[in-house]
Amino acid sequence: MTGPDARPAAWDPAQYLRFGGERARPFADLLARVGAVDPRVVVDLGCGEGTLTAGLAVRWPHARVTGVDSSAEMLAAAAAHAVPDRISFVAGDVRDWRPEHPVDVLVSNAVLHWVPGHEQLLDRWAGTLAPGGWLGLQVPGNHGAPTHRLLAELCTSARWADRLAAAAPPPRPVLDPAGYLAVLEAAGLRADAWETTYLHVLSGPDPVLGWVRSTVLRPVLALLADAEAAELTGEYAAALRAAYPPRPDGTTLLPFRRVFAVGRREG
Structure with a gap:
């Protein structure tokens, strides 16, 4: 896989x-x-x-x-x-x-x-x-989903584009x-x-972030030092929480x- x-x-x-x-x-x-x-x-x-x-x-x-x-x-x-x-x-x-x-x-x-x-x-x-x-x-086939779109926006933003633009998830692979x-x-x-x-149906803190850590986020973080990786992860986690809010029972639907x-x- x-x-x-x-x-x-x-x-x-x-x-x-x-x-x-x-x-x-x-x-x-x-x-x-x-x-x-x-x-x-x-x-x-x-x-x-x-x-x-x-x-x-x-x-x-x-x-x-x-x-x-x-x-x-x-x-x-x-x-x-x-x-x-x-x-x-x-x-x-x-x-x-x-x-x-x-x-x-x-x-x-x-x-x-x-x-x-x-x-x-x-x-x-x-x-x-x-x-x-x-x-x-x-x-x-979810490359238009918020998981990928939000990460692509971060990678191509003014803060990160010089190092991460080439690692942004492609729109249609x-x-x-x-x-x-x-x-x-x-x-x-x-x-x-x-x-x-x-x-x-995912559970736990920031479960969508946990999902993408081993896939689409992995090659992006590999290009950053630890402090910068933590900074980007924090921005991305906040955006994911807004895009995938927890349900009343505390679980998150992906x-x-x-x-x-x-x-x-x-x-």
């Missing part, structure tokens, strides 16, 4: 798993549309800390499952899920990945929004599928479902695409749109 990142920002598996249940739901919904019956080669590109990757081996007990990720921190956590000759984890950039053998199931969960121009990457991945193979992807449907069909796959908006696509090679 982690993608390539040119910025010097480390991933924090513990912070990412703070909302592990909410982050797992889209992966389960994606896999529900993958109809592979008994695949032998299964690859998870951007596997993160490995929990969901290990679940692929439970679903398909005869498969060899490989997780690929560029984060040393995530791979260190994923090592706890490795099983000899069944589940392995390797370091690699999804932009450069090429399999040694045709793949029966290839999944990429919450990764491709980090990769500009990933339409071409999907075309190449489709070409790695064995006859009858499946490709499934899920990407966040992913396609809509129709776009992914067209990409997979053009790659020769029978495709399906859809979107879902999840309503996550709407989160995600975009999905699956494709199958005939054979």
Whole structure:
């Protein structure tokens, strides 16, 4: 679940798993549309800390499952899920990945929004599928939400633009479902695409800030010294509290749109 990142920002598996249940739901919904019956080669590109990757081996007990990720921190956590000759984890950039053998199931969960121009990457991945193979992807589609819009405004403000403008969240890093449907069909796959908006009920102090700390805020803070990072975080937290006010019971509602696509090679 982690993608390539040119910025010097480390991933924090513990912070990412703070909302592990909410982050797992889209992966389960994606896999529900993958109809592979008994695949032998299964690859998870951007596997993160490995929990969901290990679940692929439970679903398909005869498969060899490989997780690929560029984060040393995530791979260190994923090592706890490795099983000899069944589940392995390797370091690699999804932009450069090429399999040694045709793949029966290839999944990429919450990764491709980090990769500009990933339409071409999907075309190449489709070409790695064995006859009858499946490709499934899920990407966040919430880049117009206050979480991202407010951070982009801060990064491009007079106070921060000289250092953070290039790190501002882009306005449209992913396609809509129709776009992914067209990409997979053009790659020769029978495709399906859809979107879902999840309503996550979060609790605790500044829960939306806690959510984004392990994702969109991570590369921004990596560019700042500690004091400046605290200053920006304080500004951002106040803006998030106004955009996502707590409900009467103290919880906070975070709407989160995600975009999905699956494709199958005939054979």
